[in-house]
Amino acid sequence: MKTITVNLTPTLNERSYPILIGSGLLSHPEFILRHLTQQRVAIISNTTVAPLYMEKLRSKLETKGVASFPIILPDGEEYKNWQTLNLIFDALLANRCERSTAVLALGGGVVGDLTGFAAATYLRGVPFIQIPTTLLAQVDSSVGGKTGINHPLGKNMIGAFYQPRTVLADIETLDTLPDRELRAGIAEIIKYGLIRDLVFLDWIERNIQGMLARDAAILTEAIERSCANKADVVAADERESGVRALLNLGHTFGHAVENAMGYGVWLHGEAVAAGTVLAADLSHRLGMIGREDVQRIRDLYVRAGLPVAAPNLGAETYLRLMGLDKKVEGGKLRFVLLKHIGEAVVRADVPRDMLIDTLTECTVHA
Ligand code: NAD
Numbered sequence: 001m002k003t004i005t006v007n008l009t010p011t012l013n014e015r016s017y018p019i020l021i022g023s024g025l026l027s028h029p030e031f032i033l034r035h036l037t038q039q040r041v042a043i044i045s046n047t048t049v050a051p052l053y054m055e056k057l058r059s060k061l062e063t064k065g066v067a068s069f070p071i072i073l074p075d076g077e078e079y080k081n082w083q084t085l086n087l088i089f090d091a092l093l094a095n096r097c098e099r100s101t102a103v104l105a106l107g108g109g110v111v112g113d114l115t116g117f118a119a120a121t122y123l124r125g126v127p128f129i130q131i132p133t134t135l136l137a138q139v140d141s142s143v144g145g146k147t148g149i150n151h152p153l154g155k156n157m158i159g160a161f162y163q164p165r166t167v168l169a170d171i172e173t174l175d176t177l178p179d180r181e182l183r184a185g186i187a188e189i190i191k192y193g194l195i196r197d198l199v200f201l202d203w204i205e206r207n208i209q210g211m212l213a214r215d216a217a218i219l220t221e222a223i224e225r226s227c228a229n230k231a232d233v234v235a236a237d238e239r240e241s242g243v244r245a246l247l248n249l250g251h252t253f254g255h256a257v258e259n260a261m262g263y264g265v266w267l268h269g270e271a272v273a274a275g276t277v278l279a280a281d282l283s284h285r286l287g288m289i290g291r292e293d294v295q296r297i298r299d300l301y302v303r304a305g306l307p308v309a310a311p312n313l314g315a316e317t318y319l320r321l322m323g324l325d326k327k328v329e330g331g332k333l334r335f336v337l338l339k340h341i342g343e344a345v346v347r348a349d350v351p352r353d354m355l356i357d358t359l360t361e362c363t364v365h366a
């Protein structure tokens, strides 16, 4: 008998990676260089972000002897699909990228999710670095290794867990971010407060104006505290067999909205905000939080300039779309709900009538 052992990297520790948050990080290629094993990288971005930051990044890398080539994707959630993924593979192959050629994601969550999935699958895995340029990507999507694409039938349904080597969040890049996108990022910041960090939620309520006014110190603190929360959750449950599901507060409803309205019509953060109001209403119907708690959540989103009313798609449409949620187990929907403000739980026992009441009474004509 012969025994063959597949020696996989066994511990989370060996794949630990730093998230760097600060102003002007794009001008410091050394933070990238230390994670490279080859002096050549592919930089994946889109038609909006590349004209703003691609040349700066490339020239800074060049000063350290790192050659790079850009891969520019069309911009938009509607392009987070197989066709765009294939554009990345075409370019990686045409440029003869090897197993040690790192790919850098320069952009928001769409570029990050697409690039990460390409990195996970190209040559069965190449090094990957996240350089998030939206608030949403800096506080959420660039951290934790969820990568993937949308399917016409469901959001983020195809993908892989694949961790980056490092995350470089340069808050200077937020200077060019449109206000609507900034607000969408705030939705994911509020999420951490609601699910696990009441002290942070209080801080967000006091500092929401500063965030909207792009106060650098306030934004930096918001990003740091969000990433600390996310890092804790991911370290505890990298592949979402338990506590990581709580990061999906509002997402089961929100993903249904994004899909039904057409990818890109509702921004992800907007759909999460309105979806969280539905989750809060359902939590109240189940007797977990009070009406005043639901109002507190609504008030915060309103102050952040985020939508609080999800579109009325019809309960059947919601149920059909939510039936494809990644949390469904044994055909049963599972919802992330609020036990208290500051503590979330997953519940699989939501009565159908109650759910339909939320979906009809708390939504508005689309
Ligand atoms: P996005 O990537 O579409 O970026 C929003 C818009 O801002 C785009 O038009 C983009 O080109 C533009 N942009 C990006 N940076 C800019 C800058 N600095 N200046 C000017 N414009 C800029 O959207 P997003 O909100 O960053 O990410 C949403 C995506 O992230 C969704 O697909 C969502 O599913 C995904 N997501 C993933 C995770 C995860 O854990 N992987 C978590 C949350 C969300």
Ligand code: GLY
Residues within 6 Å of the ligand: 140, 141, 143, 144, 146, 244, 247, 248
């Ligand atoms: N954004 C949800 C997660 O990373 O798990």
